[in-house]
Amino acid sequence: MSDTIPPRPPLPGQSRSTTPAESATPPVDPAQAPYIAPHARPLDGAGAPPAGASFSAAPTGIHPTVPTQPYGAPQASASAPASDGKVGAGKIVAIMVAAALVGGAAGLGGAAAGASFFGAAQTVVTSGPSTVTVNSPDDVNATTAIAAKTVPSVVTISASDGSSGGTGSGVILTEDGYVVTNTHVVTLDGATADPSLRVTTSDGKVYQATIVGTDPMYDLAVIKLTDAEGLTPIEFASSGDLNVGDQTVAVGAPLGLANTVTTGIVSALNRSISIASSAAPETPSEGEEGNESPFQFDFGQGEQNTTASGSISIAVIQTDAAINPGNSGGALVDGDGKLIGINVAIATAGGTSTEAGSIGVGFSIPSDIVQRITDEIIEDGAATHxxxxxxxxxxxxxxxxxxxxxxxxxxxxxxxxxxxxxxxxxxxxxxxxxxxxxxxxxxxxxxxxxxxxxxxxxxxxxxxxxxxxxxxxxxxx
Structure with missing residues (x-):
């Protein structure tokens, strides 16, 4: 099978230096093929791909210039019962409290220079700590219901090592503050093993957090919020029950925009991708016989990160739900609002690694794998493979x-x-x-x-x- 990935020569200008948690094997030349990017973006905007690359990386966990707090005043939300009969709407909407309507100008807030996205006053349905605006309660659909159920279980993560930092997403696992995200989010793409972490929930509460354990072989990590209680854990579904064409909803903080919801379908199952690792093992025991992967991975740290990375192969769900920088570690849920995957990477065409966005080819780590690995990390501090x-x-x-x-x-x-x-x-x-x-x-x-x-x-x-x-x-x- 594949465990020892043979070393490859560094690209021009790359360093062969390593950190203790990383492999000394540099990534494959991005000019050789299309490549996959994690949802992590640097604060300095560096990291353009080599000339001639047919695809460019679009990191999706770290993004510059945007705050980690939710934009606008926090708003509690829910939705009225759906009247269109769309799949999954009735079950979820029934959970919500449609009677608690808050009238007035509860606007979304200006994400850009204080501008409002809406010209008129809005009606917001309230059902616990979330931020989902509803202008027409009589026309609430399945996606609104899914969002209202899922948003309270998704957080925005700000990571910093003192000299650089960025934001990504995470998903709440327990009421007392265990959260799953990507390794590349909490390690700033492998730049640090001891970051300062600050986590903002959907209702605007801010917590300090520490790393419980990272699993660079599947780019997953578990962090623990300090003094947290009464949080809303995500409900898991089995990714093994998915069909191509099933509804998907991605929730996270793309470009730092917390509580963002995008929709799509399961585009493909049983897909595997080979990407760079932010902290690959130094001496894996088996490898892919020198194959050049059709995918490349750029964590987006650009010149800030001179550490060479090894590569990892992970099984993923492919979706066309829009996933962008900042979505890393966020939730991919099904038509019942249950977790089916943790967003990890996207394919992008054109642009630079820090500016390219979703082209409808996104990847999430299946929930069955996520549950096994996070359970082991919480229990033992590490996962086995x-x-x-x-x-x-x-x-x-x-x-x-x-x-x-x-x-x-x-x-x-x-x-x-x-x-x-x-x-x-x-x-x-x-x-x-x-x-x-x-x-x-x-x-x-x-x-x-x-x-x-x-x-x-x-x-x-x-x-x-x-x-x-x-x-x-x-x-x-």
Missing amino acids: GLLGAMVGDAAAREGATTAGAYISEVTGGGAAASAGLRAGDVVTSFNGLPITDATDLTAQVRALAAGSTTTVVYVRDEQTQSAEVTLGELEQ
Whole structure:
């Protein structure tokens, strides 16, 4: 499988220096292919892609020049029952208190130079600590209901290391203040292991926070708000139950605009991407046989961050809900307002890494993976990841290939793959019940499972399809 990613030469002007938590392997040249960007943006606006790059990074966790507090006065919200019969609306709207209407000019507030987004007075429906404005209660739809349910569970995170900083999003896990976000948000793209964190809830309350643990292998982190109580935890749904075409709603603080809601659908499932890590392990045990990933990752720190990064492969949900810089670590929810993913990266076309935005190709870490990893971090301070013990490459890229999959070029003696009977020359086509089309897929799915997990691997040997049970080892981090 893939654990040891061979070192690549630094790009012109890049430093090979590292921090203790990071790999010395620099990212792949962005000019080689389209690439994925995390939702993190630097305060200095640096980080333009190399000339000739067909795609440019659009970090989505950190953004310059915008405050972390919600714009305008905090407004409690809810919505009236939907009358259009849209899917999911009735169930969620029924939870809300439609009777508590607040009249008058409860405006959204001017995000730009004090300008108001609305020319007339607005009516706001109140139902707990959220900020969802409703101008026409009789016309409330499913998205309004989903937003009113979800917004109180999403926070804005401000991180600083004294010399630089930025904002991202997070999702409340418990009433007493455990919050999940991305590693690249709380480490300022790997620039610091000891940031100063300030968290603002949807109703405008501000908390100090500390890091409970980070998981750079899946770009997830858990932080704990100080002296928090009575918060609104997100409700989880199983990402394993999703269908392509299902409704999605993304909630977060793009460009520092807290309590922002965007809608879309599940564009693709069982997608895997290879991106740079803000704190990759120094000596991973298996790797993708020198493959050049079709995706690149720019955390947006530009010249501020001279630390080279390793790469990670993660399984993601693809959505066309608009995700922009600042959405990193925020919620992707379904038609019932339940968490199905944590937003992590976007693909962008044109522009610079700090100015490009959503083009409708966004990625979220599936909720089933998020729940496992965050539970382990809260319990033990760290999460485990599976290890297959094999070197793999893309089967379809090999001369004379007849099938897509992950081609095993080498098996580690005594490792999980060898113990399961896998050997060099096998092509893995399915793992844990999911299709495998290349080395990135296999790496991502192995890492998604905890160390010691037992699952089924399907492979092709001598044009014959076979299967085996494999018990994964543990990736050293």
